[in-house]
Amino acid sequence: MTDPTVATTSDPAAGPAAGPAVGTRVVHRRYVPYSHAHYAGNLVDGAYSLGLFGDVATEMCIVTDGDEGLFASYSDVQFVAPVRAGDVLEVTAELVRAGTRSRVMDFTVHVVARGAATDDAPGAAALLDPPVLATSATGTVVVPPRSARV
Template sequence: MTSPSPEHGPSIGTKVVHRRYVPYSHAHYAGNLVDGAYSLGLFGDVATEMCILTDGDEGLFASYDDVQFKAPVRAGDVLEITCELIKAGRRSRVMEFAVYVVARGAATEARPGAAEILSEPILATSARGTVVVP
């Protein structure tokens, strides 16, 4: 991760990465599926850290572009959420986001807490978004 200071302005290519376990309390649908809004909330979290890192302010989301739900997110998943700064205006910041499933529950009756790290992360959600900073 690049660590620019707010005094030097935002640096294109700066990345922020979070990891998060999806609790079963967030499952809304059959098969322990989680709604797509869950990913959008995670994008807000990484965007907030990006704005703090690059501008010393939490910023505010202005819009999302091209949100794509590519694979399901399920309770018991471990997600990696990425954010990359791709464009910086005077007050606007354009970022690309992705949610990857990096581990998934593999529960059985004999092993109800079983889970596994995936050999290849699964791209679940992608988007581009614009935030504004003061």
């Protein structure tokens, strides 16, 4: 059974030997627990989004290259809207350029649902339509030479 929080829109049957396909996307969904709130208003620090980018980048490298890869750099990070404890996030990586060993990806975090608790409904939450872009980035990961991969 496939984990419903992870979606990959590449052709896994092609396998790593087919090489990385520009346009391949990996999508994760994640609930933000209250234990990650660090600031007033249940705000979560920006590093939380960057950690999620690492997760989707790792899956991207596994899908495209059969290796976890290593994050090398970010060329741009934009914190556009807050992420709060109780949010449900959709985190996306899209492969935009593939070199011999480098993989450049565009990343986004969208808030797709947000807690709307009140005293009368402490567990209330609402879907956001449209989802809110919270963080975007462009980053580069590197993978080992093809000859060194399993």
